[in-house]
Amino acid sequence: MSITQDQRLARTFVTLADTLVADFDVLDFLCLLTERSVEHLAVDAAGVILSDQRGGWRPAASSTERPDLVALFAVQAEQGPCSECVATGAPVTSADLSTPHELSRWPLFAPAALDAGFRAAAAVPLRLREQTIGALTLLNHEPTELDAGTLTIAQALADIATIGFLHHRAVTRDELLHEQLETTMQQRAIIEQAKGVLAEYGNLDMDRAFARLRDYARAQRRPLSAVARELAEDILHPSAIAARKT
Amino acid sequence: MGNDRRNRLRALLARHDQEGPGSRLRHICALCVKELEVTGAGTTVLSRVDDDGTQHHRGLVHASNAVSTQLEDLQLVVGEGPCVQAFATGGPILVPDLAATYLRWPAFASAAAELGVAAVFSFPLQVGVARLGSLDLYRDRPGPLTPARLADALILADWATAAVIEQVDGHNTSDISWMADPHVEIHQAVGMVKIQLGVTTEVALLRLRGHAFTAGVPITQVAKQVVTRTLRFVPDNEPT
Numbered sequence: 104m105s106i107t108q109d110q111r112l113a114r115t116f117v118t119l120a121d122t123l124v125a126d127f128d129v130l131d132f133l134c135l136l137t138e139r140s141v142e143h144l145a146v147d148a149a150g151v152i153l154s155d156q157r158g159g160w161r162p163a164a165s166s167t168e169r170p171d172l173v174a175l176f177a178v179q180a181e182q183g184p185c186s187e188c189v190a191t192g193a194p195v196t197s198a199d200l201s202t203p204h205e206l207s208r209w210p211l212f213a214p215a216a217l218d219a220g221f222r223a224a225a226a227v228p229l230r231l232r233e234q235t236i237g238a239l240t241l242l243n244h245e246p247t248e249l250d251a252g253t254l255t256i257a258q259a260l261a262d263i264a265t266i267g268f269l270h271h272r273a274v275t276r277d278e279l280l281h282e283q284l285e286t287t288m289q290q291r292a293i294i295e296q297a298k299g300v301l302a303e304y305g306n307l308d309m310d311r312a313f314a315r316l317r318d319y320a321r322a323q324r325r326p327l328s329a330v331a332r333e334l335a336e337d338i339l340h341p342s343a344i345a346a347r348k349t
Numbered sequence: 350m351g352n353d354r355r356n357r358l359r360a361l362l363a364r365h366d367q368e369g370p371g372s373r374l375r376h377i378c379a380l381c382v383k384e385l386e387v388t389g390a391g392t393t394v395l396s397r398v399d400d401d402g403t404q405h406h407r408g409l410v411h412a413s414n415a416v417s418t419q420l421e422d423l424q425l426v427v428g429e430g431p432c433v434q435a436f437a438t439g440g441p442i443l444v445p446d447l448a449a450t451y452l453r454w455p456a457f458a459s460a461a462a463e464l465g466v467a468a469v470f471s472f473p474l475q476v477g478v479a480r481l482g483s484l485d486l487y488r489d490r491p492g493p494l495t496p497a498r499l500a501d502a503l504i505l506a507d508w509a510t511a512a513v514i515e516q517v518d519g520h521n522t523s524d525i526s527w528m529a530d531p532h533v534e535i536h537q538a539v540g541m542v543k544i545q546l547g548v549t550t551e552v553a554l555l556r557l558r559g560h561a562f563t564a565g566v567p568i569t570q571v572a573k574q575v576v577t578r579t580l581r582f583v584p585d586n587e588p589t
Binding site: 155156157158173276277278281282283285286287289290291292293295296297298299300301302303304309332334335336337341 | 352354355438439440441442443444445473475476477478493496499500503504507533536537538539540541542543544545549550576
């Protein structure tokens with residue numbers, strides 16, 4: 104790894120640490136994390152799933168919200184490296200999803216990933232003490248064997264995510280983790296509602312609507328979830344973010 | 350494992366619905382007491398949402414016992430407590446030891462202790478920003494909900510949310526499955542219908558739900574039609 108890459112990586116950790124401030128927003132943070140994962144791990148897409156605490160897993164953030172990728176992240180909550188990773192609490196990698204072995208290993212996930220244009224996948228756990236609360240998934244268009252160094256960085260990013268997830272509350276009680284996980288699920292629902300508002304108002308695709316929402320929140324230096332809530336509660340008019348188009 | 354729990358709860362609730370009189374919410378409260386090792390369970394339902402969405406009318410309190418009813422009333426009177434906070438944060442508030450919260454909620458904690466309440470677990474009933482009520486569990490001795498019981502409580506709170514929507518819009522079906530799964534399209538469709546009709550998110554949700562009922566199709570299917578722009582709602586209530 105060149106010095107430039109090291110420096111960029113160092114800067115990312117500082118940026119992530121810097122977002123751990125008073126009005127910290129979990130989804131904002133996870134969104135940034137997936138974008139930076141793509142950059143530093145030389146992968147084509149990244150996503151985070153979190154425990155829904157009902158026995159299932161739900162997508163919380165991804166580097167892009169392209170519909171085929173959103174669909175794939177939904178599938179991988181059921182099957183694939185990601186669900187294997189949260190079940191075992193250990194990293195899971197697949198260098199080539201198109202091999203017969205991998206196709207029979209993940210009969211739902213592997214074909215879905217290939218359909219979406221991805222040949223390689225890996226997942227590292229988001230772990231807090233003995234609990235696995237989610238996973239960071241990495242996807243590549245080309246067959247790729249992730250080396251140990253890359254996996255170490257991926258795990259470091261996942262660890263930062265876990266710290267970020269809980270940092271703004273003293274984690275002295277398990278209840279806070281449970282409350283925060285469920286609150287994040289609800290915030291994700293609000294973001295989907297806000298995407299719908301923008302998509303309809305500006306005649307945008309859902310991924311464009313999300314990008315507008317995210318870019319607006321960043322330009323305003325405001326939490327993503329707060330902006331989404333204001334849109335869905337009529338406090339912020341969609342015209343602030345997108346031009347009216349029918 | 351998650352599905353086993355869900356299926357078991359679903360079967361129990363179906364039995365309650367068949368055998369006992371009363372509403373789905375009452376049955377959910379009864380099931381909470383039976384399955385979650387709590388002493389009482391209650392829901393406060395915002396009974397009506399006006400078209401402008403601004404007026405929430407505090408509605409029925411369903412409770413499994415008198416203390417639960419008083420606990421629901423208490424929070425509305427003193428304006429603080431786990432249920433009030435759950436509304437503010439949009440997530441559950443889990444208080445395994447109420448005695449440790451005298452500084453956080455001075456009025457609520459002491460009054461609740463007088464009622465014999467030692468632990469409280471509040472779950473907001475909401476769909477995104479659409480706030481519909483809360484499900485509040487209490488126990489007469491302190492201690493956390495185990496992860497398995499928390500999972501059950503969250504599932505039951507999902508179903509209570511679906512039950513409130515049915516109650517508010519006056520339709521009654523047993524289709525509660527949609528609340529249990531992460532159907533992001535429902536949330537997206539609610540946002541789109543909100544703009545199409547120029548209404549609040551709450552009203553948009555009810556219109557979506559109402560159309561699904563009238564058309565006799567699952568709400569997930571209606572949502573998909575809206576998101577793929579094959580169905581539009583127009584302000585005179587009739588989708589085209």
